[in-house]
Amino acid sequence: MLGFLAFIPRAVAQGIPLLFGCTGEIVTEKSGNLNLGLPGVMYVGAISGVIGSFFYENSVGAGEVNAALAILIPLMCSIVGSLIMGLIYSFLVVTFRANQNVTGLAMTTFGVGFGNFFGGSLIKLAKTDLPSISLSKTSMVFRSQLPFAKSLGVIGEIFFSYGFLAYTAVIIALIVAYVFKKTRVGLNLRAVGENPATADAAGINVTKYKYLATCIGCVIAGLGGLYYVMDYACGIWSNDAFGDRGWLAIALVIFTLWKSDLGIFASILFGGLYILYLYIPTGMEHMEFKELYKMIPYVVTLVVLIFTSMRNRREDQPPQSLGLNYFREER
Amino acid sequence: MDSKQKEPLIHLTKRGGVSKKKAMMIRVLAVIVALIVCAIVTGLTTGINPLGVYSSIIAGAFGSARKTWITFQDVSILLIIALSLTIAFRMRFWNIGGEGQVLMGGLGAAACMICLDGKLPNAVVMILMLISSVFLGALWGFIPALCKALWNTNETLSTLMMNYIATQLVLFFTIMWEVPKGSGKIGIINQNSHTGWLPQVFGSKYLLPILVAAVVTAFVYVYIKYTKHGYEIRVVGESPKTSVYVGINVSKVFIRTMLVSGGLCGLTGLLLVGGINHTLTSTIADGRGFTAVLVSWMAQFNPFAMIVTSFIIVFMDRGAGEIATQFDLNQSFGDILTGIILFFIIGCEFFINYEIHLRKKTTKKEEAKAC
Numbered sequence: 001m002l003g004f005l006a007f008i009p010r011a012v013a014q015g016i017p018l019l020f021g022c023t024g025e026i027v028t029e030k031s032g033n034l035n036l037g038l039p040g041v042m043y044v045g046a047i048s049g050v051i052g053s054f055f056y057e058n059s060v061g062a063g064e065v066n067a068a069l070a071i072l073i074p075l076m077c078s079i080v081g082s083l084i085m086g087l088i089y090s091f092l093v094v095t096f097r098a099n100q101n102v103t104g105l106a107m108t109t110f111g112v113g114f115g116n117f118f119g120g121s122l123i124k125l126a127k128t129d130l131p132s133i134s135l136s137k138t139s140m141v142f143r144s145q146l147p148f149a150k151s152l153g154v155i156g157e158i159f160f161s162y163g164f165l166a167y168t169a170v171i172i173a174l175i176v177a178y179v180f181k182k183t184r185v186g187l188n189l190r191a192v193g194e195n196p197a198t199a200d201a202a203g204i205n206v207t208k209y210k211y212l213a214t215c216i217g218c219v220i221a222g223l224g225g226l227y228y229v230m231d232y233a234c235g236i237w238s239n240d241a242f243g244d245r246g247w248l249a250i251a252l253v254i255f256t257l258w259k260s261d262l263g264i265f266a267s268i269l270f271g272g273l274y275i276l277y278l279y280i281p282t283g284m285e286h287m288e289f290k291e292l293y294k295m296i297p298y299v300v301t302l303v304v305l306i307f308t309s310m311r312n313r314r315e316d317q318p319p320q321s322l323g324l325n326y327f328r329e330e331r
Numbered sequence: 332m333d334s335k336q337k338e339p340l341i342h343l344t345k346r347g348g349v350s351k352k353k354a355m356m357i358r359v360l361a362v363i364v365a366l367i368v369c370a371i372v373t374g375l376t377t378g379i380n381p382l383g384v385y386s387s388i389i390a391g392a393f394g395s396a397r398k399t400w401i402t403f404q405d406v407s408i409l410l411i412i413a414l415s416l417t418i419a420f421r422m423r424f425w426n427i428g429g430e431g432q433v434l435m436g437g438l439g440a441a442a443c444m445i446c447l448d449g450k451l452p453n454a455v456v457m458i459l460m461l462i463s464s465v466f467l468g469a470l471w472g473f474i475p476a477l478c479k480a481l482w483n484t485n486e487t488l489s490t491l492m493m494n495y496i497a498t499q500l501v502l503f504f505t506i507m508w509e510v511p512k513g514s515g516k517i518g519i520i521n522q523n524s525h526t527g528w529l530p531q532v533f534g535s536k537y538l539l540p541i542l543v544a545a546v547v548t549a550f551v552y553v554y555i556k557y558t559k560h561g562y563e564i565r566v567v568g569e570s571p572k573t574s575v576y577v578g579i580n581v582s583k584v585f586i587r588t589m590l591v592s593g594g595l596c597g598l599t600g601l602l603l604v605g606g607i608n609h610t611l612t613s614t615i616a617d618g619r620g621f622t623a624v625l626v627s628w629m630a631q632f633n634p635f636a637m638i639v640t641s642f643i644i645v646f647m648d649r650g651a652g653e654i655a656t657q658f659d660l661n662q663s664f665g666d667i668l669t670g671i672i673l674f675f676i677i678g679c680e681f682f683i684n685y686e687i688h689l690r691k692k693t694t695k696k697e698e699a700k701a702c
Binding site for chain 2: 034036088092095096097098099101102103105106107108109110111112113114115116117119120121124239244247248250251254289291292294295298299301302305306309310312318322323327329
């Protein structure tokens, strides 16, 4: 039992980057853009934050960091970085009507390369003599918990032991769910994703909605990268450490059937599955089975994808025009 | 008074058809602009003289005989994967599971090499390797195709998931077969007996994949253009409704085509494991399943144009690798340059497919006429 309680906070910490990515991708996909560049966007979001905070920490030197600046600078850098990625994608896909799969994959190539290159060469390029990128001061600020968390025992451990970005992720997911379900903007956006020609006829500015949704989605996803490096990885950047979490976030979108409020629990579940192997006694003899446990999220997603297409319920389907571009004069 | 809405500043129309020469010119122009941007980016981030960058890139790809051979070997591997994906793309089936299909092919080959070493004659092992790798690759193509045929499951997402299932399976077997125990690596398989090592052709260890790539290119070209299967694939791709009307069994075409597509990817896995690396790792496909999508698309699904596009990608990648080692930078620099070039090539398709009309300045006379 105690083991399980200790498991939950770690599953949540694993799940938060996925939740950011999943929510961002849901917003993007609801506008009909299948952004396969999500892993790249998350890398860029992470490394942009790292670059910002790296220069800030360097300028401060050995002194104390200002808590507000230590959060604001990486946060703004991360947002700008992923926003640029979102703009590149929307420009190519919405304005230039390029193939979405191809553009997305190119973005992933670029973004992951960008992250690994600057992660690996930042120290050399900035001509400092540090051994590695370790932003412990910034990370401390990002990981600061609520003051009463420690005094609440197990409950505090499960609910209040995270940095502020974790709560932001949950709040954003709830807001997104609310916007889609209850507001006019959400309805319009859904219309754009389902049938842009109809939306256009109803007077909705399709281009504007697609641009906004894709860029906002990218910014949200980029925050997932920032959370990963600043909070989960304690401010230490190592190349390729982020791994395939971006793809896992895309899997989550399917798993949750494009519902971001479900995403909160699903991402924690996936986060748990991601580290489940650490808690299942396989013995040192059979380390190979942990790889099979890591396979579970993907298999589960595939099964969900197949089941929803089998049942063919209309509300569970992907947005109808997902992956297709809209050109008004082509009817 | 003037309540009349202005005509929009930019007006787009779809081009009916563009001469091949003009389309080619636009593409070449895009690549040149991309190369210039790449040089500027390299100069800004690393402080290297942009002209020096290109001489290093050429040195990286063709600096020595060995480097040249490896460049062509890499081109051919990427080409085979792109060709196999193309077969599926021609019927608008977005197979982005090349990565997984290659990995499964590699797994099949490695399994035969490891388990049958010394038990069967070398020739038999090789035939079994061929069968098992093509079979496993085809199986990885078959599952998404079956789901698409039966329940119209989104194939982009299902093939994507199959990639990671394959990766984890390979990791599972890597640890099962690891040598020595606990290293997490298989190491060179059959280092002494050379069982299952694909033969050298004409005394060169680099030539086999290149020959296979040539054969596959010709095969895919003929298969799509001159066979009944190819015709059915093209009809399904152009219009599924038409194909139902003319009596083509769409489900059957999906499944059959993906078996071929996956099988060819599996064959690439065999080449990688049996012919080039002689080992199995989860990164043996090295993202080429995804890069191949770009290669195929950039070539507009034309098998011969793919030779050029895969060459551009490999050339830049190896060149950037050279820059990275020469200037002591991170290897990922190549990905950034490749990404930039891709953005430009993707963007330039717009100018091929669409025509831009700027708003004409209306003269007084015309305005009067309009009133």
